[in-house]
Amino acid sequence: MxxxxxxxxxxxxxxxxxxxxxxxxxxxxPESNEIVPRAEREFRAVWVAxxxxxxxxxxxxxxxxxxxxxxIAILDTAVALNLNAIxxxxxxxxxxxxxxxxxxxxxxxxxxxxxxxxxxxDPLKFWIEQAHDRGLELHAxxxxxxxxxxxxxxxxxxxxxxxxxxxxxKLENGYYWLDPAKNATQDYxxxxxxxxxxxxDIDGIHFDDYFYPYGDGNFPDDDTWAKYQxxxxxxxxxDWRRDAVNRFIYRIYQSIKERKAHVKFGVSPFGIWRPxxxxxxxGYDQYDKLYADARLWLNRGWIDYWTPQxxxxxxxxxxxxxxxxxxxxxxxxxxxxIWPGMFTIKLARNVGNTEILNQIxxxxxxxxxxxxxxxxxxxxxxxxxxxxxxxLKSGPYRRQALVPSSPWLDDLAPAAPSVTTVARQDxxxxxxxxxxxxxxFRWVVYCKHAKxxxxxxxxxxxxxxxxxxxxxxxxxWAGYAGNGNRAAxxxxxxGVSVSxxxxxxxxxxxxxxxxxx
Numbered sequence: 001m002x003x004x005x006x007x008x009x010x011x012x013x014x015x016x017x018x019x020x021x022x023x024x025x026x027x028x029x030p031e032s033n034e035i036v037p038r039a040e041r042e043f044r045a046v047w048v049a050x051x052x053x054x055x056x057x058x059x060x061x062x063x064x065x066x067x068x069x070x071x072i073a074i075l076d077t078a079v080a081l082n083l084n085a086i087x088x089x090x091x092x093x094x095x096x097x098x099x100x101x102x103x104x105x106x107x108x109x110x111x112x113x114x115x116x117x118x119x120x121x122d123p124l125k126f127w128i129e130q131a132h133d134r135g136l137e138l139h140a141x142x143x144x145x146x147x148x149x150x151x152x153x154x155x156x157x158x159x160x161x162x163x164x165x166x167x168x169x170k171l172e173n174g175y176y177w178l179d180p181a182k183n184a185t186q187d188y189x190x191x192x193x194x195x196x197x198x199x200x201d202i203d204g205i206h207f208d209d210y211f212y213p214y215g216d217g218n219f220p221d222d223d224t225w226a227k228y229q230x231x232x233x234x235x236x237x238x239d240w241r242r243d244a245v246n247r248f249i250y251r252i253y254q255s256i257k258e259r260k261a262h263v264k265f266g267v268s269p270f271g272i273w274r275p276x277x278x279x280x281x282x283g284y285d286q287y288d289k290l291y292a293d294a295r296l297w298l299n300r301g302w303i304d305y306w307t308p309q310x311x312x313x314x315x316x317x318x319x320x321x322x323x324x325x326x327x328x329x330x331x332x333x334x335x336x337x338i339w340p341g342m343f344t345i346k347l348a349r350n351v352g353n354t355e356i357l358n359q360i361x362x363x364x365x366x367x368x369x370x371x372x373x374x375x376x377x378x379x380x381x382x383x384x385x386x387x388x389x390x391x392l393k394s395g396p397y398r399r400q401a402l403v404p405s406s407p408w409l410d411d412l413a414p415a416a417p418s419v420t421t422v423a424r425q426d427x428x429x430x431x432x433x434x435x436x437x438x439x440x441f442r443w444v445v446y447c448k449h450a451k452x453x454x455x456x457x458x459x460x461x462x463x464x465x466x467x468x469x470x471x472x473x474x475x476x477w478a479g480y481a482g483n484g485n486r487a488a489x490x491x492x493x494x495g496v497s498v499s500x501x502x503x504x505x506x507x508x509x510x511x512x513x514x515x516x517x
Contacts, residue, residue: 038507039444039455042364042401043305043339043372045085046381047141048074051092052151053108055378061111064119071127077381079134081389082397086131087206087374090124090196091142093149094160094178098124098200102192104158114158128201135442135459137403139204139266140196144189144248146210150174164188169220177213180291181224181244186251193252197260203503204264205256209290209309211245217289241291253302261409262503268307268341268374269294271324278327282318301334304406307374311343313351314358322362329366337404339372344388345380353391360396370404400457402442405505413506414439419498421513429466432498442501446510448494465498
């Protein structure tokens with residue numbers, strides 16, 4: 001069964017759910033003391049990689065219509081799977097998936113670096129608007145130092161390799177890299193990040209694990225090092241490199257909070273900080289080779305969410321998923337959100353769906369409040385619709401979830417909406433208004449029945465929710481039998497409520513309206 005069939009009754013401009021033919025108050029009745037459980041909280045995100053056309057677009061040079069169709073298919077798949085966030089790569093290597101006065105259009109978009117889409121459009125703006133209209137967060141993923149990837153073909157005249165050669169180092173494997181220790185490099189990449197932040201209505205800025213390049217740590221920066229020493233620098237060379245990256249991470253975080261405090265900053269470092277941390281762990285040493293003191297950034301709270309790439313199976317003892325997750329959690333002194341990265345596409349091919357489901361459940365157990373995870377990459381859900389998608393949708397993703405809140409950024413909930421219910425022929429209609437709809441990113445409709453309850457999460461544009469007597473169950477329904485199979489319909493509703501949720505995940509009060517039969 002493919003995703004189209006799997007989505008089934010989950011499509012439509014408004015999700016149809018709930019009620020039998022009932023007589024309701026058309027006027028808002030007094031508030032009730034009925035208690036309906038809150039919607040689940042879990043960050044369910046996926047990386048959409050553009051480098052080498054891993055996820056989007058499927059190949060360079062597609063028409064604007066083809067690109068937008070592929071983007072919509074990705075976003076609709078995310079909604080059908082009950083995901084709630086997209087981490088979209090907008091800067092694969094000093095290039096842009098948006099119009100920029102700083103860097104050229106990406107070769108992965110049009111096939112020629114520096115060439116704009118034709119007919120012209122702004123891909124990043126398109127992705128943001130389409131994601132938000134579906135209730136999905138959109139995080140802009142940027143690589144801060146990679147200057148050119150061999151998959152990008154020949155180095156173009158518009159490349160930073162040619163326009164800012166003083167910042168760039170050529171590596172032996174065909175890559176080019178910005179020198180992280182140069183102040184001019186930091187200023188250059190800082191300017192790119194701030195440009196995206198200020199011009200676009202994004203929900204997050206995201207860096208991955210590429211700081212200094214992977215390898216043996218022998219980065220060709222003798223000239224920069226000599227200049228530092230000549231100026232009286234006293235740090236050891238490895239400490240000097242780490243200090244450069246530390247300063248950049250701190251600068252980015254502080255500047256995001258100064259300009260748009262609601263935009264989350266997330267980093268997805270290599271999953272191991274250092275071998276023997278904890279003692280059973282072995283593997284690549286990012287501290288000593290990538291010069292990324294990732295533990296420091298987490299300890300000091302220089303991020304809003306932390307996505308260590310825990311790309312190994314649970315039972316792989318030297319790099320065990322739960323062992324590493326537990327270690328990172330104990331380092332979370334600033335109480336930030338911990339949402340680990342999963343190598344979903346590789347796990348599906350090599351280990352199987354059970355491993356994917358178990359990793360999600362392990363994460364929920366370790367982080368019972370505000371859990372989450374990020375899948376690499378979207379291709380796992382586009383190529384395995386008869387396997388991974390169904391396993392997720394019939395298991396841990398059978399209900400929708402709100403993104404966990406970030407109370408250190410904002411803990412002020414929006415006002416509750418004003419709600420009205422009315423019977424129209426064979427359907428029940430719930431409608432609502434809000435005095436400050438600009439403060440609302442999602443709505444949650446809760447329904448209470450005699451023996452159960454359920455909820456449905458709607459996007460920012462929704463103002464009405466209805467269910468015909470013959471309609472299908474909604475996404476948020478919690479009615480499952482003990483064996484995991486769908487239980488019988490919950491029967492007549494006893495009440496309904498609607499809450500407003502802002503972009504920080506803060507949820508308003510729920511004003512419960514009893515329904516008279």
